[in-house]
Amino acid sequence: MARKKAPEPKPAACEVCKGTGEVSRTVEVGRKRRAVGQQTGFCLNCLGSGEAPE
Structure with missing residues (x-):
């Protein structure tokens, strides 16, 4: 009788971007660095994968 393989555990979510x-x-402009809005970019901690780096 063959044993069933246990499913691999899911990798932990990145703490910085929460997966x-x-x-x-925040986007800042001018010499006084006035905040004008927000911009979204990929997480540099996990490089956009959402998984915690090892």
């Missing part, structure tokens, strides 16, 4: 792969940053 989404994206982070928001």
Whole structure:
């Protein structure tokens, strides 16, 4: 009788982006660095995969 293979555990979610792969940053303009909004980009910790780096 063959044994069933246990499913591999899911990798942990990245703590910085909480598993989404994206982070928001405030956009600042001018010499006084006035905040005008937010911009979304990929997470540099997990490089957009959403999985915690090893």
